Amino acid sequence: MAIRHIKQIIQSHPSSDGDGVKIQRVHGFNNNSFSPFLMIDELKSISPDDYIGGFPPHPHRGIETLTYMLNGHFQHKDHMGNVGELRDGGAQWMSAGKGVIHSEMPMMTDGSLHGFQIWINLPAAKKMQPAQYTDFQPEMITEKVLGDNNLVRLISGDLTIQGETIKGPLQQTGVPTAIADWQAAKGKQFTSCLNPDFQAMLYVYKxxxxxxxxxVSTGQLALLDHGEGLAITSNEDSGVLLLAGIPINEPVVHYGPFVMNSMEEIEQAVQDYQQGQLV
Structure with missing residues (x-):
C-alpha cells in the first residue's frame, strides 16, 4: 500500500473576520492541492475581547461550512429559521447553495474558546441548490478509541482504521469528504486507509x-500526496484535524463570502444580495 507523504507545509497566519474576531487562518482558494477545501479558520482565545463581536448577519453563496468546537459554544441563526447552539465537542454543517444569510456567535465555556470553521467548495452543478443546515452535538460524533489517550473523532464521511470502517454523522454533503479529529498523547500512532481519489491534508492545532x-507543528497545515495509507506519530501531546475529499477540478473565483466559477457569477451574487434576492 502506498503511504502518503507530505508535499507542502503551510503556516497559518493571524487574521480577523466578522466584528473583529481574531483567528488563525490557512487558505487555498487557488491552490489545486487544497480542493475541495478552501479555508480553515481556527478560533482560540482565553479573552472574550478577541471574539465578543462574533459574526453578525452576513451572506454566503457557493460554499459549505463545517464548524467544529473543542471548547466553547457557537450559536447559529439563519434566514431559514434555523437556530443551533453547539456544545463543547459538537459540529454544525451549512450548505449555502444559492444563498444564505446567517449570524454566528462564539461563547466561551470554562474560561476558553477553541474551535474551527472549514470552508468547503461546491461543484458548479450544486452551487445554486437551496441552502441547508444541520448540527451534531458531541454525543453524535463517532468516536474510536485506539488505545490509552489515543482517540479519533469522525465528523464527516467514512474512515477505515485498524481494518474497521467507521461512519461519521455527516454523510449528505455537496462533495464526498472525510473529516476527523485525532487527539493523542506523546508517542501514539494513527494509521488509516483513505480513498485514493481523495486529496488530504492535516492541520495541527496542538x-x-x-x-x-x-x-508538522502547531499552527501548520500539511498537504499530502496521493496514496491509500496514512501513518502519523505524535511527537508531543497532539491534536490534529484530518481533512480529505474529492477534488473539484473547476475554476474558483472568490469575493468575500461568495465563491463561484466566474467573475460574472460573483457579480450576480453581489447584485442579488444588494437587491434582496440572494435567498
Whole structure:
C-alpha cells in the first residue's frame, strides 16, 4: 500500500473576520492541492475581547461550512429559521447553495474558546441548490478509541482504521469528504486507509506530529500526496484535524463570502444580495 507523504507545509497566519474576531487562518482558494477545501479558520482565545463581536448577519453563496468546537459554544441563526447552539465537542454543517444569510456567535465555556470553521467548495452543478443546515452535538460524533489517550473523532464521511470502517454523522454533503479529529498523547500512532481519489491534508492545532520522517507543528497545515495509507506519530501531546475529499477540478473565483466559477457569477451574487434576492 502506498503511504502518503507530505508535499507542502503551510503556516497559518493571524487574521480577523466578522466584528473583529481574531483567528488563525490557512487558505487555498487557488491552490489545486487544497480542493475541495478552501479555508480553515481556527478560533482560540482565553479573552472574550478577541471574539465578543462574533459574526453578525452576513451572506454566503457557493460554499459549505463545517464548524467544529473543542471548547466553547457557537450559536447559529439563519434566514431559514434555523437556530443551533453547539456544545463543547459538537459540529454544525451549512450548505449555502444559492444563498444564505446567517449570524454566528462564539461563547466561551470554562474560561476558553477553541474551535474551527472549514470552508468547503461546491461543484458548479450544486452551487445554486437551496441552502441547508444541520448540527451534531458531541454525543453524535463517532468516536474510536485506539488505545490509552489515543482517540479519533469522525465528523464527516467514512474512515477505515485498524481494518474497521467507521461512519461519521455527516454523510449528505455537496462533495464526498472525510473529516476527523485525532487527539493523542506523546508517542501514539494513527494509521488509516483513505480513498485514493481523495486529496488530504492535516492541520495541527496542538503539539507536533511526524509523517514519514517530516515534522508538522502547531499552527501548520500539511498537504499530502496521493496514496491509500496514512501513518502519523505524535511527537508531543497532539491534536490534529484530518481533512480529505474529492477534488473539484473547476475554476474558483472568490469575493468575500461568495465563491463561484466566474467573475460574472460573483457579480450576480453581489447584485442579488444588494437587491434582496440572494435567498
Amino acid at each position: 503539539g507536533a506530529i511526524e509523517v514519514e520522517g517530516q515534522t
